[in-house]
Amino acid sequence: MFDKSTWIKLPRNVVVGHGVIEELGQAVAELHLHGDPLVVTSPTPNELAGDRLRAQLDDPTTVTIESASFDSIERVTEIARDIDAGYLIALGGGKPIDIAKMAADEIDRGFVSVPTAASHDGIVSGRSSIPEGDSRHSIAADPPLAVVADTEVIARAPWELTTAGCADIISNYTAVQDWRLAHRLKNVEYSEYAAALSEMTAEMLVDNAASIRPNLEESAWIVVKALVSSGVAMSIAGSSRPASGAEHLFSHQLDRIAPNKALHGHQVGVGSILTEYLHSGDGGRWRAIRQALDSIDAPTTADELGVSDDEVLEALTTAHEIRDRYTILGNGVDLDAAVETATVTGVIDRE
Numbered sequence: 165m166f167d168k169s170t171w172i173k174l175p176r177n178v179v180v181g182h183g184v185i186e187e188l189g190q191a192v193a194e195l196h197l198h199g200d201p202l203v204v205t206s207p208t209p210n211e212l213a214g215d216r217l218r219a220q221l222d223d224p225t226t227v228t229i230e231s232a233s234f235d236s237i238e239r240v241t242e243i244a245r246d247i248d249a250g251y252l253i254a255l256g257g258g259k260p261i262d263i264a265k266m267a268a269d270e271i272d273r274g275f276v277s278v279p280t281a282a283s284h285d286g287i288v289s290g291r292s293s294i295p296e297g298d299s300r301h302s303i304a305a306d307p308p309l310a311v312v313a314d315t316e317v318i319a320r321a322p323w324e325l326t327t328a329g330c331a332d333i334i335s336n337y338t339a340v341q342d343w344r345l346a347h348r349l350k351n352v353e354y355s356e357y358a359a360a361l362s363e364m365t366a367e368m369l370v371d372n373a374a375s376i377r378p379n380l381e382e383s384a385w386i387v388v389k390a391l392v393s394s395g396v397a398m399s400i401a402g403s404s405r406p407a408s409g410a411e412h413l414f415s416h417q418l419d420r421i422a423p424n425k426a427l428h429g430h431q432v433g434v435g436s437i438l439t440e441y442l443h444s445g446d447g448g449r450w451r452a453i454r455q456a457l458d459s460i461d462a463p464t465t466a467d468e469l470g471v472s473d474d475e476v477l478e479a480l481t482t483a484h485e486i487r488d489r490y491t492i493l494g495n496g497v498d499l500d501a502a503v504e505t506a507t508v509t510g511v512i513d514r515e
C-alpha cells in the first residue's frame with residue numbers, strides 16, 4: 165500500500181526588488197489576514213524603514229528588540245497577546261525576524277518577513293536560532309506568510325552581512341553531500357527535489373559571484389533570490405537538511421567555543437572548506453569553495469574569522485556532539501586528521 169504523505173509550507177507572496185517596501189500593504193492585503201499587525205523590529209532597521217512600512221498600515225503597534233533571546237520572545241508574545249494581534253511583521257535582520265517567527269508560532273498567528281539585510285537564509289525559512297548562555301537553540305517554526313525584500317534597503321546594509329548570506333548559500337554544497345551520506349548510511353529521509361534545488365542555488369550564486377560587489381544593488385538581488393530558493397528547499401524537505409550539514413555543526417560549535425567572533429554565514433563558509441576536504445580529499449572541490457568565498461570577500465581562514473587555530477580544531481573535533489544529525493564527521497574527527505584538514509586547506513597555519 166502507498167502510505168507516503170507530505171506537508172510543504174511555503175510563503176505565499178515573495179516580493180523582491182527596488183523600492184518594494186512600498187508594496188508591503190498590497191502584499192499583506194492579498195493574504196486576507198484578520199486583525200491588526202504587530203511590527204517587530206530592531207533600532208537601526210526601524211530608523212531606516214519603520215516609518216515607510218507603518219505608513220502603509222493603520223498605525224500599527226511597534227515593538228523594538230535589542231537582542232535575540234527567549235526573554236525577547238516572551239516580551240513580544242505578551243505584547244501580541246495584549247493587543248490581540250492578528251499577525252506579526254518582522255522588519256530587520258535575523259534577530260527581529262527570528263523573534264517574530266517564534267512569537268507568531270507561540271500565539272498561533274502568521275508573520276510577514278521584511279528583511280533589511282541578507283545575512284542568512286533564516287530571513288525566509290521556517291527555522292529560528294536563539295542564543296541561550298553559551299549555546300544556541302535551532303528551532304522549527306512556520307515560514308513567513310510573505311517576504312517583502314527591498315533591495316534598495318538591503319544594499320545599504322553593512323557589506324559583511326551580504327557576504328555572510330552568500331557564504332550561507334555556498335555551504336549548501338556540503339550540506340547536501342552530508343544529507344546524501346546520511347540517507348545512504350542511516351536511511352535518513354531525503355528529497356531529491358530539495359537537494360537538487362539547494363545545490364542549484366549554490367551553483368547559480370557561484371556563477372554570479374563576479375556581480376556580487378559592495379554598493380551594487382544587484383548583489384542584494386542575487387543574494388535574496390538565492391536565500392528564498394534555499395528557504396524553499398528547506399520547506400520542501402521539511403527540515404534544514406538541504407542547507408545545514410557538518411559545516412553548520414562546526415559553526416554552531418564555534419559559537420560555543422568562541423562566541424560572537426564571526427557571523428554565522430562566514431563560519432559555515434569556512435566549515436564548508438573543511439568538510440568538503442573531509443568528503444572528497446585533495447581532489448575534491450574545496451579549492452573551488454575557497455575561491456568562491458574569497459571572490460565575494462568572505463573569510464577563508466581562522467585568522468579572517470577572528471578565531472584561533474586551536475578554536476578551529478576544537479570545533480572540528482567536537483562538532484559531531486552538538487546534535488543528532490549524521491554527517492561526514494561521523495562519530496568524531498581525530499585531532500591529527502583535523503590538523504591535516506585545516507592545514508592543507510589553509511584554514512589554519514601551523515608553519
Ligand SMILES: NC(=O)C1=CN([C@@H]2O[C@H](COP(=O)(O)OP(=O)(O)OC[C@H]3O[C@@H](n4cnc5c(N)ncnc54)[C@H](O)[C@@H]3O)[C@@H](O)[C@H]2O)C=CC1
Nearest residue numbers: 208232257258259280281283286291292293317320321428
Ligand atoms: N533562523 C536561522 O536559520 C538563523 C538565525 N540566525 C540568528 O540570526 C541572528 C543574526 O542575524 P543578523 O542579520 O546578523 O542580525 P541582526 O538582526 O542583529 O542584524 C545585524 C546588524 O545589522 C543591522 N542592520 C540590519 N539591516 C541594516 C541595514 N539595511 N542597514 C544598516 N544596518 C542594518 C542591524 O541593526 C544589526 O546591527 C542571530 O540571532 C542568529 O542566532 C543565524 C543563522 C541562521
Ligand SMILES: O=C(CO)COP(=O)(O)O
Nearest residue numbers: 285291302404407408412
Ligand atoms: O542556518 C541554517 C541553514 O542555513 C539553519 O540550520 P540549523 O538547522 O543548523 O539551525
Ligand SMILES: [Zn+2]
Nearest residue numbers: 284285332432
Ligand atoms: Zn545557515
